[in-house]
Amino acid sequence: MRLGIDLGGSKIEIIALADDGNERLRRRIATPQGDYRATLAAIGRLVENTENELGQRGSVGLAIPGAESLATGLIKNANSTCLIGQPLRQDLQTLLQREIRLANDANCFALSEAIDGSGRGANIVFGVILGTGVGGGIVVHGRVLTGANAIAGEWGHNPLPPADGDNGPAPDCYCGHRGCVEAWLSGPAMARDHLINSGEALNAIEIEARANAGDAACSATLARYEARLGRALAGIINILDPDVIVLGGGLSKMQRLYRNLPAACGPHVFSDVFYNKILPPTHGDSSGVRGAAWLWN
Structure with missing residues (x-):
């Protein structure tokens, strides 16, 4: 039995998968806010309760909103700031008395979709997170690619390639860079871009709904977004050339992306053909926790 845990900013979710990948149990609880020790205890209780209910001990994989430093073993780059600088893997191994496998949540998303999702059977899968932030994960032949600095797939902090006629100066990023x-x-x-160009404050869901109803300003915002996303993904394709790109996160629910992105990517890809598939996730919001379980694959 494989146990996967998705440690999010607002919730902690656990899933138990049988050896064939079928779900046996799923539970979620609220994440203790800003309290590292309480978070460890909450994870420990979830594992204990799950194993007691199923009458079986399982392997444990953990998806986190950050990365583990390969130099120190401490957590870095986490938007759940109470994790930063903590020996999370070591502490959980002590608490649960077993080896723990741990990966960035975007890597877990990509792994889930590569194992038994939209990227099943593909040699190279690039998993994209488009939501409050932008992240990514790379899976090659069913294995997560971590990289020398444990940042493989972090395309969200590459600069967006420029284009003639794009609107506005490069925006500041929380990482300290621009663009x-x-x-x-x-x-x-997307919401900021729409406000700058239309003067109207709408979120991404509202922009899509208005565009679908024929609103010209919202349609223009989505067209700019797709052109930018196409350029950004083309850079990934030129380097990695994945068989499948799976989109995740809240914005991945926009069905027009799957129709329009191949044409937006194509002119920037160094090839006479475009065989890369851009697909929605099979497991949706469950891919992170499923991928954590599949770290023991």
Whole structure:
């Protein structure tokens, strides 16, 4: 039995998968806010209660909103700031008395979709997170690619390639740089772009709904977004050339992306053909927790 845990900013979710990938149990609880020790205890209780209910001990994989430093073993780059600088893997191994496998939540998303989702059977899968932030994960032959600095797939902090006629100066990113992919392509970035260009404050869901109803300003915002996303993904394709790109996060629910992105990517891809598939996730919001379980694959 494989146990996967998705440690999010607002909730902690656990899933139990049988050896064939079928779900046996799923539970979620609220994440203790800003309290590292309480978070450890909450994870421990989830594992204990799950194993007691199923009468079986399982392997444990954990998806986190950050990364583990390969130099120190401490958590870095986490938007749940109470995790930063903490020996999370070591503490959980002590608490649960077993080896723990741990990965960034975007890597877990990509792994889930590569194992038994939209990227099943593909040699190379790039998993994209388009939501409050922008992230990514790379899976090659069923294995997460971590990289020398444990940042493989972090395309959200590459600069967005420029284009003639694009609107506005490069926006600031929380990482301290300007013009990062995340600063252009997150949900809040879409809302900011619409406000700048139309003077109307709408979120991404409202922009899509208005565009579908024929609103010209909202349609123009989505067209700019798709052009930028196409350029950003083309850079990934030129380097990695994945068989499948799976979109996740809140913005991945926009069905027009799957119709329009191949044409937006194509002119920027160094090839006479465009065989890369851009697909929605099979497991949706469950891919992170499922991927954590599949870290023991």
